[in-house]
Amino acid sequence: MEKFTTLAAVAAPLPIDNLDTDQLMPKQFLHGIDKKGLGRGLLWNLRMDADGRPRPECVLNRPGFEETKIIAAGPNFGCGSSREHAVWGLLQYGIRAVIAPSFGEIFYSNCFNNGLLAARVTPEDGAAILAALSDVKPVRLVIDLEAERIALESGAASWSFQVAPRHRRMLLQGLDMVDATLQDKAEIEAFRAAHEAKFPWMAGLPGKYRRIRDGRRA
Incomplete structure (x- = not known):
């Protein structure tokens, strides 16, 4: 897997609680026998209308957010079914990190097994990060996994996040679950x-x- 050390990128705010895996990757995109094409289905109903046209009110469709690599969201992100396709879709879309106060348990494990950072922050810091971001003018965040810090690229504010030591090592060294096990x-x-x-x-x-x-x- 690709190593994750420091990421500086546009962050899109999705202030939605309980954003589940059915919303992240709707069922109509689960018909394939491989991982291809899942980036297209990511958050389909949020990004697209009933005719498949981009919704202009969706932050991911707005100018400047084409290079979004970070999502900041509400609590319990990735709850619902255990479909690993949700993580694959996020990665294929270009997302390398999700910031939230809490995550669905299975989704959380799937993130690290596939090289996606799930940065868990306190509810207070989660609210502060969402408040610091904009859904109109892109704001860039810097995530330092070694220091477990999230900061505005401007340096105006910073917050800490938590990652289990094993998961942190997997991302820093680019290890999947098999590689991490073989180290032991x-x-x-x-x-x-x-x-x-x-x-x-x-x-x-x-x-x-x-x-x-x-x-x-x-």
Whole structure:
């Protein structure tokens, strides 16, 4: 995955509570068997009218917001169904970070597993960030993952955010879930050795099961 260290970009305010994954990626865009084309479906009903024309009142359709890479939103962002397509769509659209006071639990994990920063701030800071942004004139934010800080590019204000150490390491080093697990391989093998020494009858159970299974088939 692409590493995430510092991001300076336009931030679009979406002051919506409980913006769920059904809104982020509507069901009609889930028919494919791969990840292609999901950027088009992102927030479709918010961005487009019933005839598929851009809604001028949507911040993402306004001049200057074409290069939006950060979304600031209300609490419980990404709640609802577990569809990972919502995260894929955000990334394909060009979004690298979402700032909110809270996130749907499964969506939150999907973000880090795919290289999207979900920056959790306090409700007070979340409100302050939304107030500092504009849906008419683009405002740029700077996100420093190493320092866990969000700031106006002008330097007029800054806020902190929280990321779990494992998730922070995954983004900083560009690791997916498999890569992050393999970094702990030595500890995993040490645990396995200690566990099998304490419970020797459990050693090699998967292999024993396969031999029994194959023998029954024969």
